[in-house]
Amino acid sequence: MPALTESKSQRAYEWIRDQISAREFGPGYRLVLGSIARDLDMSVVPVREAIRRLEAEGLVTFERNVGARVTLVDENEYVFAMQTLGVIEGIATALAAPHLTESDLDRADKVNRRLRGLLDDFDAHRFTRLNQQFHAVLFERCTNPHLLDLVHRGWTRLSGLRDSTFAFVPGRAHDSVREHREILELIRDGADPLEIELAARQHRWRTMNTYLASRQR
Amino acid sequence: MPALTESKSQRAYEWIRDQISAREFGPGYRLVLGSIARDLDMSVVPVREAIRRLEAEGLVTFERNVGARVTLVDENEYVFAMQTLGVIEGIATALAAPHLTESDLDRADKVNRRLRGLLDDFDAHRFTRLNQQFHAVLFERCTNPHLLDLVHRGWTRLSGLRDSTFAFVPGRAHDSVREHREILELIRDGADPLEIELAARQHRWRTMNTYLASRQR
DNA sequence: GGAAACGGGAAGATATACGATTTCGGATAC
DNA sequence: GTATCCGAAATCGTATATCTTCCCGTTTCC
Numbered sequence A, B: 001m002p003a004l005t006e007s008k009s010q011r012a013y014e015w016i017r018d019q020i021s022a023r024e025f026g027p028g029y030r031l032v033l034g035s036i037a038r039d040l041d042m043s044v045v046p047v048r049e050a051i052r053r054l055e056a057e058g059l060v061t062f063e064r065n066v067g068a069r070v071t072l073v074d075e076n077e078y079v080f081a082m083q084t085l086g087v088i089e090g091i092a093t094a095l096a097a098p099h100l101t102e103s104d105l106d107r108a109d110k111v112n113r114r115l116r117g118l119l120d121d122f123d124a125h126r127f128t129r130l131n132q133q134f135h136a137v138l139f140e141r142c143t144n145p146h147l148l149d150l151v152h153r154g155w156t157r158l159s160g161l162r163d164s165t166f167a168f169v170p171g172r173a174h175d176s177v178r179e180h181r182e183i184l185e186l187i188r189d190g191a192d193p194l195e196i197e198l199a200a201r202q203h204r205w206r207t208m209n210t211y212l213a214s215r216q217r
Numbered sequence C: 001g002g003a004a005a006c007g008g009g010a011a012g013a014t015a016t017a018c019g020a021t022t023t024c025g026g027a028t029a030c
Numbered sequence D: 001g002t003a004t005c006c007g008a009a010a011t012c013g014t015a016t017a018t019c020t021t022c023c024c025g026t027t028t029c030c
Helices: A006-020 A033-041 A045-056 A076-099 A102-120 A124-139 A145-161 A171-188 A193-215 B009-022 B034-038 B046-055 B076-099 B102-120 B124-139 B145-161 B173-186 B193-215
Strands: A060-063 A065-068 B062-064 B067-070
Touching: A006 A033, A006 A045, A006 A124, A006 A145, A033 A045, A045 B046, A065 B067, A076 A124, A076 A145, A076 A193, A076 B076, A076 B145, A102 A124, A102 A171, A102 B046, A124 A145, A145 B076, A145 B173, A171 A193, A193 B062, B009 B034, B009 B046, B009 B145, B034 B046, B046 B062, B046 B067, B076 B124, B076 B193, B102 B124, B102 B173, B124 B145, B124 B173
Parallel strands: none
Antiparallel strands: A060 A065, B062 B067
């Protein structure tokens, strides 16, 4: 009988990751091996392995003889993650740009229109979700899988950190939609890759800076 | 009695990583849990955990019910890793630049002179080691630890992949030393961060391109 | 002669067991 | 009242045991 199901270790990994993403396990949440194992109806061994992987990805922090907890991030950490994501996503978008089809661009445009629609009746959570969708269309065709993996990790990490930047600085959403249009424009025009890269990077960095400015008051 | 020694899991992790780095375990090497455990005088459980971490870092590839082997990289993978490292290292260098002291720059310069000294009596392996040292001086002061971590992983990954690019294209070494000087110059002059970033990026990408060109003949 | 079925050994996946370490509440000393 | 010392409970770390899966050489059947 072939294994139709994935390994328990894999299941544990995905389950924990999803819990973190869904913020069931918020930052600082204590991951107790025994209880997770019980919840998932398995022994602790696969759970340990899952946690090791998550540790290597930076989603959880491990302390010898004490245990694992969901990585706790301060202000700085958030900024660092955003700064990094800006760089990685920027180059990924630039590399993907030449491979985007008309239909990709239309899809991105449609998502951006929905984003604009949200501006009136603002919902930070929905906005963030759509926002990610928009960018995903733009970078998914990146030709470098290694880079693409880093982009995904960056997003996962951020989604674990903070529900939504836009909840803190709703004003940023308006500019964001406009910048999306500009980036799409650049891609449609077959602009210089470096120009696209820097536009995408600055777009993210501006969100980060807006957040920073809002905090310092 | 407090634990003066690190955990077995940690020991296994470091040992395997070092073996890969030292190319005792070359690409494709089959990592058999049982024998590693025997070599390190421990049970397989810690070894499994170590391998999971290495898997998450991309150093080993895992296949269900089959086992782990040191990540085998084809031409493409090498190019992807270099491309990524160029981007990451570029921004890290740019971010570090304003924080470099005179003594840092002198140290880098000294290393680069040694590199130039090696040109006459070329030794690709030594050259690669010194080359990494040179760049390490430039990016270590990067203010974003997250980014710095990615740079380190990139280097580790590449060192696992291929002993030395310069062994394939020794001619590149000469240009490389010159470009090092130019980068140092930019930093000393307090050049625009973007300029520094792109110089560092292009420096690495040129090595990659030279390699590619040499392969296509 | 080749394809398919079989079977044994090697290695992986997971469970269970147990000793070690940390944590924390309460008792005791000052 | 506070600080320090115990000890139990919780939890981790690792070893051992068992079951499953895969690999590969051999046999069998067309």
